[in-house]
Amino acid sequence: MKQPIIHALDFDGVICDSAVETGITGWKAAKQLWDDLATPLPSQQLIEQFRQVRPVLETGYEAILLVRLLHDGETVGTILNNFSELQKKVINDNKLNPTSLKKIFGATRDYWINDDPNEWIEMNPLFPSVTEKLQTLEKQDWYIITTKQEHFVKQILTANQIQLADERIFGLDRKLNKEAVLTDLVKRHTPASIYFVEDRLPTLFNVLNNKELESVKLFFALWGYNTAQDKSDAKQPAIESITLESFLV
Numbered sequence: 001m002k003q004p005i006i007h008a009l010d011f012d013g014v015i016c017d018s019a020v021e022t023g024i025t026g027w028k029a030a031k032q033l034w035d036d037l038a039t040p041l042p043s044q045q046l047i048e049q050f051r052q053v054r055p056v057l058e059t060g061y062e063a064i065l066l067v068r069l070l071h072d073g074e075t076v077g078t079i080l081n082n083f084s085e086l087q088k089k090v091i092n093d094n095k096l097n098p099t100s101l102k103k104i105f106g107a108t109r110d111y112w113i114n115d116d117p118n119e120w121i122e123m124n125p126l127f128p129s130v131t132e133k134l135q136t137l138e139k140q141d142w143y144i145i146t147t148k149q150e151h152f153v154k155q156i157l158t159a160n161q162i163q164l165a166d167e168r169i170f171g172l173d174r175k176l177n178k179e180a181v182l183t184d185l186v187k188r189h190t191p192a193s194i195y196f197v198e199d200r201l202p203t204l205f206n207v208l209n210n211k212e213l214e215s216v217k218l219f220f221a222l223w224g225y226n227t228a229q230d231k232s233d234a235k236q237p238a239i240e241s242i243t244l245e246s247f248l249v
Contacts, residue, residue: 003193006141006192006194008142008144008182008195008196009144010144010145010200010221010224011146011171012225013224014197014224016125019054023067024047025108026050026064026066027042028112029105032104036071046067049076053066055200059147060102060109061105061106064104066079066083069090121156124156127244129244129248132248135162144169144171145170145181146171147171150171154169179207179210182196183210183212196219198220199220199221201220204220204234204239208238218238219239219242220240222242222243223247
């Protein structure tokens with residue numbers, strides 16, 4: 001008898017193309033910290049650069065730091081290669097901390113949503129035909145595992161007529177890493193097969209190196225926020241690289 005399949009999907013970069021919204025929210029939040037970011041919105045050039053460096057972003061608040069670095073003239077290549085050190089420097093030089101940055105970033109998003117919910121939703125489009133794909137999953141067991149705050153995910157899904165119970169959205173609020181969530185799902189759904197779709201290669205490598213998660217089938221989302229080097233490094237037997245077209249089948 002064929003085992004059932006449980007889909008565990010990342011959100012940003014797999015379901016939702018949120019790069020522009022994240023960059024603008026990062027800019028609006030950064031303006032609260034630095035007076036020299038004077039314009040109401042970032043330049044189109046900065047947004048284009050932000051999309052290019054988006055692969056290094058793991059949690060939303062880091063958009064604030066990326067905006068600061070790009071505004072200061074750091075190149076896309078330098079950020080892609082050295083973001084860990086660069087973000088530490090920005091945080092230390094400005095006496096910041098991740099907890100306060102998360103609060104500022106979340107509050108900035110909340111204000112935008114309350115002020116102009118339609119504009120915010122428009123800045124968070126789903127990738128083409130993903131709505132239909134998710135609607136076909138509604139009769140199955142599926143989950144979202146993300147570093148985004150859960151109520152933001154829920155608002156975007158609802159706006160796209162996608163129904164998913166709150167307990168199936170594992171986000172920043174749970175304070176669990178993706179490995180911990182997957183470990184719980186494996187225990188909960190054995191002997192079902194869990195298919196984990198993620199666009200961030202380091203996350204897939206973490207799962208790959210976790211012996212408790214050997215049964216999870218890993219899919220690398222080529223349409224998401226990853227680099228040419230990521231695509232090359234992902235070419236190994238334990239990780240299946242998939243296009244958007246193959247995901248939609």
